[in-house]
Amino acid sequence: MSRVTTPPDIRIATERLLLRSVATADADAIVAGIGDFEVSRMLARVPHPYRHSDALTFIAATRAARGEDIALTVLADGVVIGGLGLTGVRTAREFGYWFAKPAWGKGYATEAGRAFLAWLFADAGVDIVRSGVFHDNPASLNVQRKLGFETIGTHMVRCLARGHDVEHIDTLLTRDRHAALGART
Numbered sequence: 001m002s003r004v005t006t007p008p009d010i011r012i013a014t015e016r017l018l019l020r021s022v023a024t025a026d027a028d029a030i031v032a033g034i035g036d037f038e039v040s041r042m043l044a045r046v047p048h049p050y051r052h053s054d055a056l057t058f059i060a061a062t063r064a065a066r067g068e069d070i071a072l073t074v075l076a077d078g079v080v081i082g083g084l085g086l087t088g089v090r091t092a093r094e095f096g097y098w099f100a101k102p103a104w105g106k107g108y109a110t111e112a113g114r115a116f117l118a119w120l121f122a123d124a125g126v127d128i129v130r131s132g133v134f135h136d137n138p139a140s141l142n143v144q145r146k147l148g149f150e151t152i153g154t155h156m157v158r159c160l161a162r163g164h165d166v167e168h169i170d171t172l173l174t175r176d177r178h179a180a181l182g183a184r185t
């Protein structure tokens with residue numbers, strides 16, 4: 001296993017987006033985005049309704065995790081449009097993301113994910129990233145395919161917002177596969 005190093009404040013710029021470490025000032029925008037059931041129903045650990053205090057708890061927990069969890073806010077033209085991150089940086093390495101509904105369908109998830117994964121593999125020393133989607137989320141599976149993830153199985157995962165277990169398609173991306181796919185991803 002490679003040694004993973006993550007700075008406390010991360011900034012990654014893409015052609016249209018800025019990805020930077022989550023801040024307390026993002027709480028309102030996070031509530032507006034994730035508070036939409038169309039978003040939270042596709043995430044495992046987000047309750048519905050989603051309150052301001054939930055956002056503050058999430059931001060504080062990420063900061064307290066001291067690099068074990070990475071949470072980045074995604075901005076377009078200075079406006080918060082989503083978030084993405086890696087939980088369990090030295091353990092499970094689970095990649096997750098969400099975008100507010102008005103921002104869907106513009107290629108933002110693919111653009112942000114591509115930049116974040118390149119950073120994880122090249123700069124942070126991560127060698128493997130796990131992810132996946134609920135079975136009824138073809139748009140997100142499409143994003144992960146474009147990013148190079150392979151499907152490795154399925155299992156049932158609790159979805160807090162829906163209040164029951166949902167079939168989850170498990171996916172994986174290794175640094176070697178990411179490098180081999182190169183310009184194609």
Ligand SMILES: CC(C)(COP(=O)(O)OP(=O)(O)OC[C@H]1O[C@@H](n2cnc3c(N)ncnc32)[C@H](O)[C@@H]1OP(=O)(O)O)[C@@H](O)C(=O)NCCC(=O)NCCS
Binds near residue numbers: 097111134137138
């Ligand atoms: C899933 C999500 C991240 C996609 O964000 P996005 O910025 O719209 O994604 P992109 O535009 O980069 O790519 C979406 C792709 O899925 C495709 N797509 C969209 N709806 C689809 C559907 N119903 N079935 C199949 N493909 C679909 C798009 O055409 C696009 O593929 P293409 O570039 O080959 O045309 C966003 O909808 C979201 O945040 N959803 C709620 C939370 C969530 O699902 N998070 C991920 C949990 S695993």
